[in-house]
Each structure stands twice: as structure tokens, then as C-alpha cells.
Amino acid sequence: MKLTGAEILCETLTRLGVRHIFGYPGGAILPVYDALGKSRLHHILVRHEQGATHMADGYARASGGVGVAMATSGPGATNMVTGIATAMLDSSPVVCITGQVSSKLLGSDAFQEVDITGITMPITKYNVVVSKVEDIARTVREAFLIANSGRPGPVLVDVTKDAQQASAEFEWDACAPKLPPKRVRRNHDQEEFDRAVELLNSAKRPVILAGRGILLSGAMQTFEKFVHTSNIPVAMTLLGIGCFPASDPLNLGMMGMHGEAWVNTAIQEADLLIAVGMRFDDRVTGDLRTYARNARKIHIEVDRAEINKNVKVDAAIIGDAGETLEALLPHVHERDHSAWVAHIQQLKGDSAVRDIQSLPDTGHLYAAHVINDLWKATQGNAVVVTDVGQHQMWEAQYYHYNQPRTLITSGGLGTMGFALPAAIGAKMARPDAEVWVVAGDGGFQMTMCELATIVQEKLNVKIAIINNGYLGMVRQWQEFFYDKRYVATPLVAPNFAALANSFGIRGETVTARKEVIPAIESARNSDQAVLIDFRVEQEDSVYPMVPAGAALHDMIRRPHNPLVETASEP
């Protein structure tokens, strides 16, 4: 069957199981858009290409599959850069397809020509220019394979306009992926494995550090079995949240810079850390010289390059989290760590007893209340997509996730503006799920143009803006470390409710605590998008906090006076 390159591209995507493409048309990708119109693929018109990549990313994170973003050459492609880097840092399988000027114009500074493969080389797992129609199908199939295998990541395929327009014979079997013949490493090292087993079975104060690798491997059940066999308490990275139910007594919560004090203290007191699918990011470890000095370390990780990168470990097992845990399980003894767990419970002190919900209403509206109320109202069953900053940390502390892929957030890159577009992607991937955007007034203003996309696609996405009139997290750093000199952090915002109205979205403003639950319930009862602008306490801070570069046990604790001083029990 003879098809044009553009048709081949659409046909290949369809056969790979793609149903949704997030994109923005332009000159160099027009042939593909013409073919898209004749295909069964659903194209979601975004308002900015950064949004397209975040949507594809959100789609991938919510579904566990590959998300696809599309843009034209030049500015279309460069607008994707932030979204690609976001996907790279959080190992998210995203395939970006960009148009490129015709191959005979390459290198001539033609209109809207940019070397996008050169630009995105360090922030993609792989990228490639396709200038021959015969190579399109195979390359796209390879892109999917690379994006979603091993440690996933973004792949960019740049297709020249002449390749889109030319015709070629299309036969599925003839264009099978043909990746270079890589060495197959025999990852199983019996010595390391045995050492890990011995450490596991002899530790007295062990802590498991659970990361996104467990979610990416789809190893939630195996992990749960592993935890309940070994009876070892679990601390989670931000991106690991959801891999193990928050309601489980062995789940300690999030660790690191804004982890609860008992979690970080437990890590510092531990005699064994078992890191699963996490990479000892600096936000997790604090100062490396003082990090878990008394602990031996086991690292279970799919990417060999992560071993001993930040933290030197005693036993490294390279491989998929699920497969590795499965292999370890028969060797792990059932052990009683109740004394150790009881000790950690004691570290919680009374902070866990004083539920934030039971604090008296003094008329102040705190972000933590809003987020905790949202958790109560949705019974923790919603998919929550956060932006970056204070609200993101409160979200991790006060919303308790029992299901995998229900917290979607930009961890590694910390990309403001991520929430709204990523939530659109998540909603497309899981149309039956209740999807909430939780964003600050700063990050929301970065990509709020995508409200139009919500309306155009008639999506039922709920939006909670945690509005404190500041770039809150930066303001907090200025408060703590720059003597309260609030330079460039107070920010003016539009009336978000009125803004939503102008898009045709119902908007509400909430200023008092008693209005929070009715507003959330009213939004939940609507079958359309609703935006709620929560005007919260302006100079509230996230506690505890390990200052950047400080030891993990060196935390700025919650002050005793302000209302939001306690954690909430899941």
C-alpha cells in the first residue's frame, strides 16, 4: 500500500495504540495534520507547545503508557523544551514529534528552522531527525520502544517536511524496530544479591526508601508483599507517593527536605536503608556527609548509572524493581520490627495525635486545611495533579494517597506551570477519574491559557488555586535565609473566578474555612470544569524544612503558635 510519509506517521501511531495527540499545528508539520484529519486519532489543540508536552507527560503518568506531543518546527519545537526536560528528570515516557524544514533546506537558517535535536540532546533519552519517508514508521516504532523500556524517558522524532510529503510503500512487518545490537548485561551479581539478603535479614533498624521506580515497574503488589514479609517501615520520595498505601501502618510518609520529622529521624537512626527505584536526590538526602551515617545501604535500581552516584551503597542490585523484589522475596525472612516501628511512632510525639481538622477555626484559611479537606471530600480517590511550590509539599503531607498514579507532580525538574496541562493529559488518559488540579497562584499563571483547551475539549477537570499572593516557596526561603527581604515574590493575580468565567468555566472564590467543604462538594457535583480560588494565609510556611545542604536531621520544625503545626493522620 502506497502512502505519504504523513499518512504513514498517523497509521504507525494508530497501530501502536495511540488514541490522543496533544499538539499545535504549523507550516512544517501541516502534511501530518492533513493526514491526522483523516485518521481516527484524537488531536487535542493546546494553547502553547509547553502545554502539549506536559499533557503528554500527565497522560503517560496517569495511564502508565506513552504520551504523544506534536509541534511544528522552530518555535513550536523550542516551546517543548521545558516539558521534555520535565519528562526526562521524572523518567516519563513521552514521544514528541516535531516538523522540520525540508531536508534540502537543513542548515540554511530557513524560516522556522531550528536544530531541535541538537537542543534537546541532553534532555531526551534519544532523539533523531528523519528525512526519508522509508524511515518514518520504523523510527517512530523505535521511539516508542526506547521511551517505554528500561528507565523510561522522552524521545523526540524530528520529521522533515519533504519526508512527510513523499510517498512510499507501507508494510507493517517490513518496518519493525531495528535498534543497535546492545550488549545484554548480566545484571544478576550473586555476591551483591547474597550480601543484600544477609543485610535484610540481620538489620535491626531498617527503613525502605520507596521511589517512582516501583510505579514505573508496576510492582505495587510485589512491593506490598515485600514490605509485609519483612515488616520494614517505608519512607517515600515525592514521586514514590502512591506506590504503597498511605493508610498502611508501615507507611511513614514522605522523606527529605519537607518530610515529616519522624521520617527523616528514622532514616538518620536506621542501621539499614533499602532504596527501591529511587536515586538519592539532594532533596531527599540533605548533606551527603551526614546522611544516614550508621546505615548500610542496599540499592535496587534499573539504571546502572545511578549506583553510587550520590550515596555509596553496600549492595547494589541492578534491575527492574518488580523482578528484583520478586527474586528477593523467597530469601527474606519474616521478621518482627515492632520495637523499631514503635520507636518511630514515638518520634511522632503528639504531632500526629492532634489532627489538623480538630484545630479551632479562628477565621484563618490555611492551605493545609484546604488540601486536607479536599482529601476528606474525595476520600483520597481523586487523581491530584499539583504544580510546584508550597502547595505541592502540603499536598504530599496532607492528602493521603492509597492508589498508584493518583499524585501527578513534577519532582525532579520542579516545573511551575505543570499542573493545569498535565491534568488535561491525565483526564484524557482516565476519563472516568475525578481529576483535581492543585496549583499556586504563581504557577497557575504560567500556563493558564490551557483553560481554553479544557473548554474546547469539554473536560471535567476541577481546579483548586492555593492563592497566597506570593511566590510562596521562594518567599519562605527569603523569610528563612534572606532576612525577610521579599524581592520579586509578592505577585498580582487576576480575579481567577472572573477569569474562569470569561473562558466559560464556573469560578468561585473562597476566603473562609467554613466555605471550603461546601465549595469542594459543589464543584464535585458539577459535571463540568470548576475553578475555586482559595485565598489562603499569605505568609504561611511549609514545615518541617531541612535547609538546602543541611543534615537531614537538622530540621526547622513547626513553630508552636501558628495553627497549622500538626500533621494529619491518614
Next chain:
Amino acid sequence: MQTIVAYVENKPGVLNRVASLTRRLAINIDSLTVGPTENEEIARMTICAHTDERGAHRLEASLENLVDVLLAENITDRPMLERDLALIKVAADQQNRPHLMELIKVFRGRVVDVAPESLIVEVSGTVDKIDGLLEVLRPFGVLEMARTGRIAMTRGNDLLRPPAEAGPKSADAKAPARK
């Protein structure tokens, strides 16, 4: 100094990817050589980098994460040969030429070009040996020098061959495959 040997796809842009990676890891390359292998689709690289063992592990593993790199291996601590080749143009006149020739002979260099006021020496060997020759030639006046950078090979039965079989992945990854 760490020595890493890599087999890569012999196609445009691969060198760029390798260079981009070392830059991103903030590892300084002392020398990087690329040449074809007996299989024209595969090229072999020898990378000598200023880093420690940990840095070398990171570089080696990250190299192998690149799609176009078939294999990367740190051979620093293995029995191996390292060779560098240099062409050195030295100032020479009637008087000192015989003396110069004697010195070059000691270093097993070859004179490959003779002109009225200079000569070109070709010398290969370890970096130390070439540096040694350079040291004794310097007083005569080194006018120009070109060096290839190091190539390295492990000794004896320690074979470092490119993988022949296709990788394990050939089935398509599906888009919304939910796990």
C-alpha cells in the same frame, strides 16, 4: 586518569552525543579517539578522562545508556596496552642533525621527512615515551606537533568485542498499555 573503551554505531552524530554526555557530567576528556572496526557499521572509541573511579563508573554506565553505544567498559585497572602516535617537526641544521638522529633512534622514532632546516619524527608508544622524546627534542626547537590521542586494548584472552546479536527488544511498546 581513567580509560574507557566503547563500541558505537558508526553514524553521524554519535561523537556529538558522547561529547555532550561528558560535558553534562562535567568530566574533562584528556583524549578521545574514534576509528572504524573490522565491521564498518561499528566504530571503536577510546576515551581517556580526568576523573576518579566513581566518575568513570558513571561515565561508563551513562555511555551505555545512550542508544547508539553498544558497549562501554572501563579498562583502567586491567592489563592493557595503550598507544599514542605523534608527528613532531623539529628545527635541525647541518651541525646538529646527526646528534638529533641519534636521540630519535634511542626512542625508536623514525625520521619521515627531512628539509634543509627541519625534520619530522614519527613516534608511537605510550604517552610517557612520547613525552620523554618531546623533552629531549625541545632544546632543538619543536616547530609543530600533532598527536592522535590514545588507543587502548586489553591483553591476551581478555577480549572486548562488540555484541553481535540484536538487542533483546524488538516487540513494539504500546501507547496506553496500563500495567
